[in-house]
Structures are given as C-alpha cells and as structure tokens.
Amino acid sequence: MIWNRPDLMNRLANLLWGLGLLLILVTGVLMVIRMPFFPVRDVVLAKPLERVQMEDIRAGIAPYIGGNFFTVDLKAIRQGAEQQPWVYRADVRRQGFGSLALDIDEQVPVARWGNEGTRTTSDWLNRDGEVFEVPDNSLGNAGQGLPVLHGPLDTGNELMTRYVRYSSLLEPTGRTIRQLDLSPRLSWSMRLDNGTRVELGRERTLNSADEQVQTFVSLYPQLVGNRPVVPAVVDLRYPAGVAVRYPASPAAASTPSDRKGKS
Structure with a gap:
C-alpha cells in the first residue's frame, strides 16, 4: 500500500504542495489584475x-x-x-x-438611399449595398453628385448590383444614371443625367434587363439625333417595340410620340 511507501508519500506530498502553491499564485494574480489599480487611461x-x-x-x-x-x-x-x-x-x-x-x-457613401417608407436624405448606401444612416447635412456638398437609389426595404444590395451593371452598359451613350427605382410592385426604372426616364418593367432578371438596356443603347443615336430636346420617357416594357415620348416644346410640339420596333 501507498502508506508503506515513504518515497511515494513524499512525491504525493510534493505534488499537493505544488498544486496548492500554484492555486494560490493564480488566485493572487487574478485578484491583482481585477483590482482598480489598472484602469483604462x-x-x-x-x-x-x-x-x-x-x-x-x-x-x-x-x-x-x-x-x-x-x-x-x-x-x-x-x-x-x-x-x-x-x-x-x-x-x-x-x-x-x-x-x-x-x-x-x-463608411464610404456611393449612393443616396430612400425606401418607400421613409425616403430620408440621411440614408445612404455603401459599396456593399448596405444602408447606413448619418445625421442630416453631415455629408455636406460631397453627396450632391451621388446617384439616388429607391426601393423597398432590404433591396439595397440588388439595387447596387444593377446600378453598377447598368452604368457599365450605358457607357457608349455617355450618359450616367442619376436615379434607379424599384417600385413596391418590383417594376424597374431609371432616370439619366440628361433627364430621360427609362422604363424597364417588372421582375426582370439581370440578363433580360441587360438586353433591354442594350436595346436602349443601340437606339440612343436615333432617339437623340438632331432633335432640339432629348426624350422625356423611353419605355422598354413592350415585347416587340419601344415607346418614346418627347417633352412638349415649340420645336417638338408637332412631333408625336414615337413607337420604334426593336431591331
């Protein structure tokens, strides 16, 4: 038995002594570091x-x-x-x-955000399509050149994806997107920097919407031409054509809305 083994008894005693000393040491260290002698300065x-x-x-x-x-x-x-x-x-x-x-x-704002419920100018989108809110006027003049994206809640990422994609497709026209909208009924539209509103329609996949934007790009030289005004609305929702409405002006008053077939 262990009681008849002095060497084992000595080892066990030393082990218990060491464990007790370690416990005292750890407890002391924990007590010291938890004391208010080391505040965050x-x-x-x-x-x-x-x-x-x-x-x-x-x-x-x-x-x-x-x-x-x-x-x-x-x-x-x-x-x-x-x-x-x-x-x-x-x-x-x-x-x-x-x-x-x-x-x-x-945060780096890349667009102004307004959902259908609030539409507040203190809401912005970052590069990840996440909405963040900052105090009014805290952006100053830096926000004036940013596009406006409107849509239902939780659609910021989708709007940002389409904004980037459509902007790339529009480059041949020299136009930029000033506003991209997604209605509560999931109908897409965009307003360009020259004031033209482009209607894309409901629930389009990204690929089918790409085709619509590319149709607009191909028709753009004809839509602008030598006219004194740019189109007010270009409606791409028709399966076999494009409806175009020009603003009323002395030079365009006698020109009815155009209806162009897709080429």
Whole structure:
C-alpha cells in the first residue's frame, strides 16, 4: 500500500504542495489584475478620420470602459464603436499599458438611399449595398453628385448590383444614371443625367434587363439625333417595340410620340 511507501508519500506530498502553491499564485494574480489599480487611461485612434467624431466614439464606448485594463470587454467596445455614425468597421486592441487603440474604417457613401417608407436624405448606401444612416447635412456638398437609389426595404444590395451593371452598359451613350427605382410592385426604372426616364418593367432578371438596356443603347443615336430636346420617357416594357415620348416644346410640339420596333 501507498502508506508503506515513504518515497511515494513524499512525491504525493510534493505534488499537493505544488498544486496548492500554484492555486494560490493564480488566485493572487487574478485578484491583482481585477483590482482598480489598472484602469483604462486613454483611448486613441489608430489613424486619422474624416467624418467620425471622436466625441461620438467616446460616448458610444463609455459604458464598456469601466473596470480594469486587463479585463475590459474588447468585443463590447468594438460593438459600441460600430454603432456610431459613419463607422463601417471597428477593431480594438490593448496598446502599451492602460491604453486602447481603436482602428476604425469609415463608411464610404456611393449612393443616396430612400425606401418607400421613409425616403430620408440621411440614408445612404455603401459599396456593399448596405444602408447606413448619418445625421442630416453631415455629408455636406460631397453627396450632391451621388446617384439616388429607391426601393423597398432590404433591396439595397440588388439595387447596387444593377446600378453598377447598368452604368457599365450605358457607357457608349455617355450618359450616367442619376436615379434607379424599384417600385413596391418590383417594376424597374431609371432616370439619366440628361433627364430621360427609362422604363424597364417588372421582375426582370439581370440578363433580360441587360438586353433591354442594350436595346436602349443601340437606339440612343436615333432617339437623340438632331432633335432640339432629348426624350422625356423611353419605355422598354413592350415585347416587340419601344415607346418614346418627347417633352412638349415649340420645336417638338408637332412631333408625336414615337413607337420604334426593336431591331
């Protein structure tokens, strides 16, 4: 038996002694790092920011900064930062001793967004087709040249995909899209920078819509020609033709709406 083995008894005693000492040491370390002797003294930005306001960031992460430098919840701080205006993505790490570094990527608006429910100018789309909201006028004049995309909720990604695709197809005409709309009934239309509205119709797949836009591109030289005005509406919803309406003007008043067959 073990009781008759002094060597085994000594080993067991040494093992228990060592485990007890380790437990005391670990407990002591945990107690020390949890004490309020190591507060988070500062939060610094890893890089300069253009639109994100540091006071907004500090207010957003303030509830999660309490406690200790070693035990502070970095995930909660990151999530608090990402809830602030203009923040696309945030990362936080311990830096030095008592300091946290925040690495923030800002939102880059590529289009103004307005859904059928609110249509607010403080809503924008980023490059991923995600809607984000910022305070009114915080974009300044930088937003004036951006296109407007309208559609039901949760269609931002689809609108962004089609905007990029249609813009590429329209390049031969020299025209750009100023507004792309998807109605509640899933009917697509777009307004160009010259004021022409192009009706594409309902529930078109991307491929069939491509064909419609390509038809418009091929007809565009004829639609414009030497006319003093550009078309007000080009309706591509017809299976065997295109309806064109020109604005009423002294030069175009005697010109009825055209109906062109697809070539």
